[in-house]
Amino acid sequence: MTTTATDTPRATAHRRLSPLARREARWAYVFLAPWIVGFLVFFAGPMLASLWLSFTEYDIVNAPRFTGLDNYRQLLTDPMVARSLGNTVLFTVCHVPLVMVISLALAMLLVRVKRLQGFFRTVFYLPVMTPAVAVGVLFLLLLNTQDGLVNRALGVVGIDGPSWTTDPHWVMPGIVLMSLWSLGSSVVIYLAALQNVPRELHEAATVDGASGWQRFRNVTLPMISSALFFTLIVNTIAALQMFTEVYTMYFGNRQTQTSFNADAATFYVIYLFQQAFQFLHMGYASALAWLLFLIILAITVVQMKLGNRFVYYEGEDR
Amino acid sequence: MTALAEPAVPPTVPPRDQPVPTVPPVAAGGRPRWRRLPVIAALALATIAFLAPFAWLIAASLRPREYIFTTSFLPVPLRSANYHEAWTAVPMLTWLFNSVVVGVAAALAVTLSSAWVAFGFAYFRFPGRNLLFGLVLATMMLPFAVTMIPTYLIWSELRLVDTQVPLWAGNLFGSAFYIFLLRQFLLSLPREYFEAARVDGASYPQLFWRMAFPLIRPALLVTFVFEFKASWTDLIKPLIYLRDERLFTLPRGLKVVLDRFGYGGEQQWEIVLAGSVLATVPMIIIFFLAQRHFVEGIVTTGRK
Numbered sequence: 001m002t003t004t005a006t007d008t009p010r011a012t013a014h015r016r017l018s019p020l021a022r023r024e025a026r027w028a029y030v031f032l033a034p035w036i037v038g039f040l041v042f043f044a045g046p047m048l049a050s051l052w053l054s055f056t057e058y059d060i061v062n063a064p065r066f067t068g069l070d071n072y073r074q075l076l077t078d079p080m081v082a083r084s085l086g087n088t089v090l091f092t093v094c095h096v097p098l099v100m101v102i103s104l105a106l107a108m109l110l111v112r113v114k115r116l117q118g119f120f121r122t123v124f125y126l127p128v129m130t131p132a133v134a135v136g137v138l139f140l141l142l143l144n145t146q147d148g149l150v151n152r153a154l155g156v157v158g159i160d161g162p163s164w165t166t167d168p169h170w171v172m173p174g175i176v177l178m179s180l181w182s183l184g185s186s187v188v189i190y191l192a193a194l195q196n197v198p199r200e201l202h203e204a205a206t207v208d209g210a211s212g213w214q215r216f217r218n219v220t221l222p223m224i225s226s227a228l229f230f231t232l233i234v235n236t237i238a239a240l241q242m243f244t245e246v247y248t249m250y251f252g253n254r255q256t257q258t259s260f261n262a263d264a265a266t267f268y269v270i271y272l273f274q275q276a277f278q279f280l281h282m283g284y285a286s287a288l289a290w291l292l293f294l295i296i297l298a299i300t301v302v303q304m305k306l307g308n309r310f311v312y313y314e315g316e317d318r
Numbered sequence: 319m320t321a322l323a324e325p326a327v328p329p330t331v332p333p334r335d336q337p338v339p340t341v342p343p344v345a346a347g348g349r350p351r352w353r354r355l356p357v358i359a360a361l362a363l364a365t366i367a368f369l370a371p372f373a374w375l376i377a378a379s380l381r382p383r384e385y386i387f388t389t390s391f392l393p394v395p396l397r398s399a400n401y402h403e404a405w406t407a408v409p410m411l412t413w414l415f416n417s418v419v420v421g422v423a424a425a426l427a428v429t430l431s432s433a434w435v436a437f438g439f440a441y442f443r444f445p446g447r448n449l450l451f452g453l454v455l456a457t458m459m460l461p462f463a464v465t466m467i468p469t470y471l472i473w474s475e476l477r478l479v480d481t482q483v484p485l486w487a488g489n490l491f492g493s494a495f496y497i498f499l500l501r502q503f504l505l506s507l508p509r510e511y512f513e514a515a516r517v518d519g520a521s522y523p524q525l526f527w528r529m530a531f532p533l534i535r536p537a538l539l540v541t542f543v544f545e546f547k548a549s550w551t552d553l554i555k556p557l558i559y560l561r562d563e564r565l566f567t568l569p570r571g572l573k574v575v576l577d578r579f580g581y582g583g584e585q586q587w588e589i590v591l592a593g594s595v596l597a598t599v600p601m602i603i604i605f606f607l608a609q610r611h612f613v614e615g616i617v618t619t620g621r622k
Contacts, residue, residue, distance in 0.1 A: 017445075021443070021444075024442055024443070024444065025442065025443075025444035025445065027442065027522045028438050028441075028442030028443075028444040028447075029438075029444070030438075030522075031434055031435060031437055031438025031439075031441075031442065031522070031526075032435055032438040032439070032450065034431045034434060034435055034490065034491045034492050035431075035435040035438075035454065035491060035492040035497065036450075037491055038488070038490075038491020038492060039453065039457065039491075041472070041491070042465065042469060042472075042488055042491065043457050043460065043465060045468065046464070046465035046467075046468035046469050046472075047460070047464060047465060047468075049467075049468035049471070050464050050465065050467055050468050053467065053468070060471075060474070106361075106364060109357050109360055109361050109364075110361070112354065112357045113354075113357065113358065113361065116361075120361055120364075120365065122606075122609065123364075123365050123368050123369060124364070124368055125605075126368070126369075126372065126602060126605070127368065127371075129547065129598075129601045129602055129605045130551075130598050130601070130602075131550060131551035131553075131568070131569050131572075131597045131598065131601065132551055132553060132569070133551070133553050133569035133570075133572045133573055133597065134569075134572065134594045134597045134598045137572060137576055137580070137590060137593075137594045138371055138374075138375055138594060139371075140576075140580070140581075141378075141387075141587070141591075142371055142374065144387070146387075147387030148387075149370060149371070149374050153370075181368070181371065237459075237461075240461075241461055241462070241463065243553075243554060244551075244552075244553045244554065244569075247553070248553070248573060248576065252573065252576070252577040269463055272463055273554070273557075276466070276467055276470075277470075277557075277558060282467050282471075285467060286467055288463075289461070289463040289464045289466065289467070290464065292461055292463055292464075293460070293461055293463075293464050296459075296461055297459075300459065
């Protein structure tokens with residue numbers, strides 16, 4: 001009697017998991033263990049640490065000193081925060097729509113060719129495989145005012161190209177131009193989506209007398225909306241974290257920091273990196289990181305909300 | 319017109335006078351060739367725009383210094399000695415070697431650990447699975463800048479700053495994107511197959527290593543190449559963790575070269591260009607070798 005009385009609660013607690021299932025669960029955690037450890041050490045821990053550091057003054061040498069909201073107050077008045085954030089947002093607002101429109105146009109051309117498709121796809125994807133530092137080096141030379149390939153190409157059609165890398169007003173357009181060279185992954189994604197559009201839909205629309213534009217607007221776009229949405233989110237998040245190419249071009253260890261255009265090229269993550277590892281303002285940099293996190297989170301949430309209204313997923317009831 | 323159009327029409331396409339029912343809607347294969355000319359022309363133009371920077375880079379890297387910015391492609395004397403000079407001016411070969419070592423270590427670590435974890439998520443049913451997998455996906459959203467400083471402090475506490483360990487060791491714990499990718503592939507394998515092996519007395523690690531691992535080899539290749547590429551092209555980690563020039567990877571070294579020989583004063587662009595080619599070409603060779611799986615992998619992950 002007593003044994004059954006004590007055993008019963010245990011038995012109920014484990015009713016859902018048979019001994020076999022329990023053994024399986026133990027093994028499951030053995031397989032998950034590396035990720036769980038990594039999550040605690042490289043994500044959860046650092047996130048909390050970074051949040052805490054954002055309320056301190058810390059230079060690595062001396063122990064962190066709690067300063068409350070000072071870092072966040074400083075964020076609001078630091079002109080370089082406004083400047084770098086402005087640059088980053090301007091870049092994102094130019095880069096993302098351009099990438100999406102041009103990639104879609106290229107993918108729609110690609111879907112029309114059969115035999116050479118692999119070749120063109122490779123051509124558009126190659127720049128993605130090029131190290132960002134090499135891209136930065138290359139475009140520093142290509143955008144060169146007198147001898148650069150870009151201005152020479154413009155010269156062919158009779159345009160007198162601007163001083164892309166030295167005129168502060170033209171630094172950002174130059175960076176956007178460079179960023180467009182590496183849009184290959186979006187092309188590949190759109191191409192896959194376009195090939196997935198059922199032929200019958202286009203045929204039916206054609207029978208109903210839809211024009212090319214109407215079919216694009218009412219058949220193609222809705223059918224590839226999930227791919228468009230995916231690239232919108234991924235490209236936006238990546239653009240807001242732009243670092244390597246621009247750092248390569250305009251910033252460095254020595255006195256190479258060309259002062260007249262450094263401001264125009266200071267992206268948010270570059271400023272964050274400088275604060276953390278050049279000036280050792282680890283606390284302030286942590287606050288900068290958290291502001292970036294909140295901005296990305298807010299933008300992603302808004303995009304998701306809009307996405308729910310405009311994106312059509314196959315097999316989903318509307 | 320017929321003579322022109324006939325060979326271009328794929329065998330499956332119907333006669334041109336009844337185009338509507340079976341012509342692929344977006345692929346204009348059934349139209350006469352001249353209708354496709356604008357498409358080919360536009361693609362050719364785009365190809366020129368995309369390939370010109372590569373062509374310029376390779377051509378310029380083989381020119382004498384005073385001809386680097388020359389417009390004409392051919393009549394300029396070739397000078398392969400630029401590469402030799404780059405090798406002697408900076409430890410280019412060491413950097414190349416470092417990039418390979420770090421890239422292989424990073425890619426191997428992430429492939430093995432992510433496959434192991436992905437098998438855990440794909441095969442087992444256990445309490446908390448959905449919650450944990452949700453956490454895996456959530457880590458993809460976090461900007462690297464948030465964890466960058468504390469992660470640096472961890473490696474600094476372990477006295478591993480200014481070694482190459484931080485460039486790859488974090489990969490031993492799996493990575494969300496690859497766990498997600500490999501889990502998708504593992505889920506497509508028939509479960510009965512594994513259960514039969516269990517009945518025959520195979521242990522779970524044996525299931526993983528002997529069965530799952532060989533079966534998802536294409537996905538593992540994608541993971542390896544993706545991560546090798548990520549490591550090969552990364553600047554920020556070497557920038558943060560490495561001080562000693564002899565430990566630099568190629569992108570980090572290239573940055574030094576640019577600072578020192580580019581706009582840094584001495585203006586020896588041929589060294590910068592040779593370094594850029596060295597940083598670019600190996601990745602492109604790997605891309606060609608793995609291309610089929612690679613593009614498949616991008617398509618699978620991009621379409622979810």
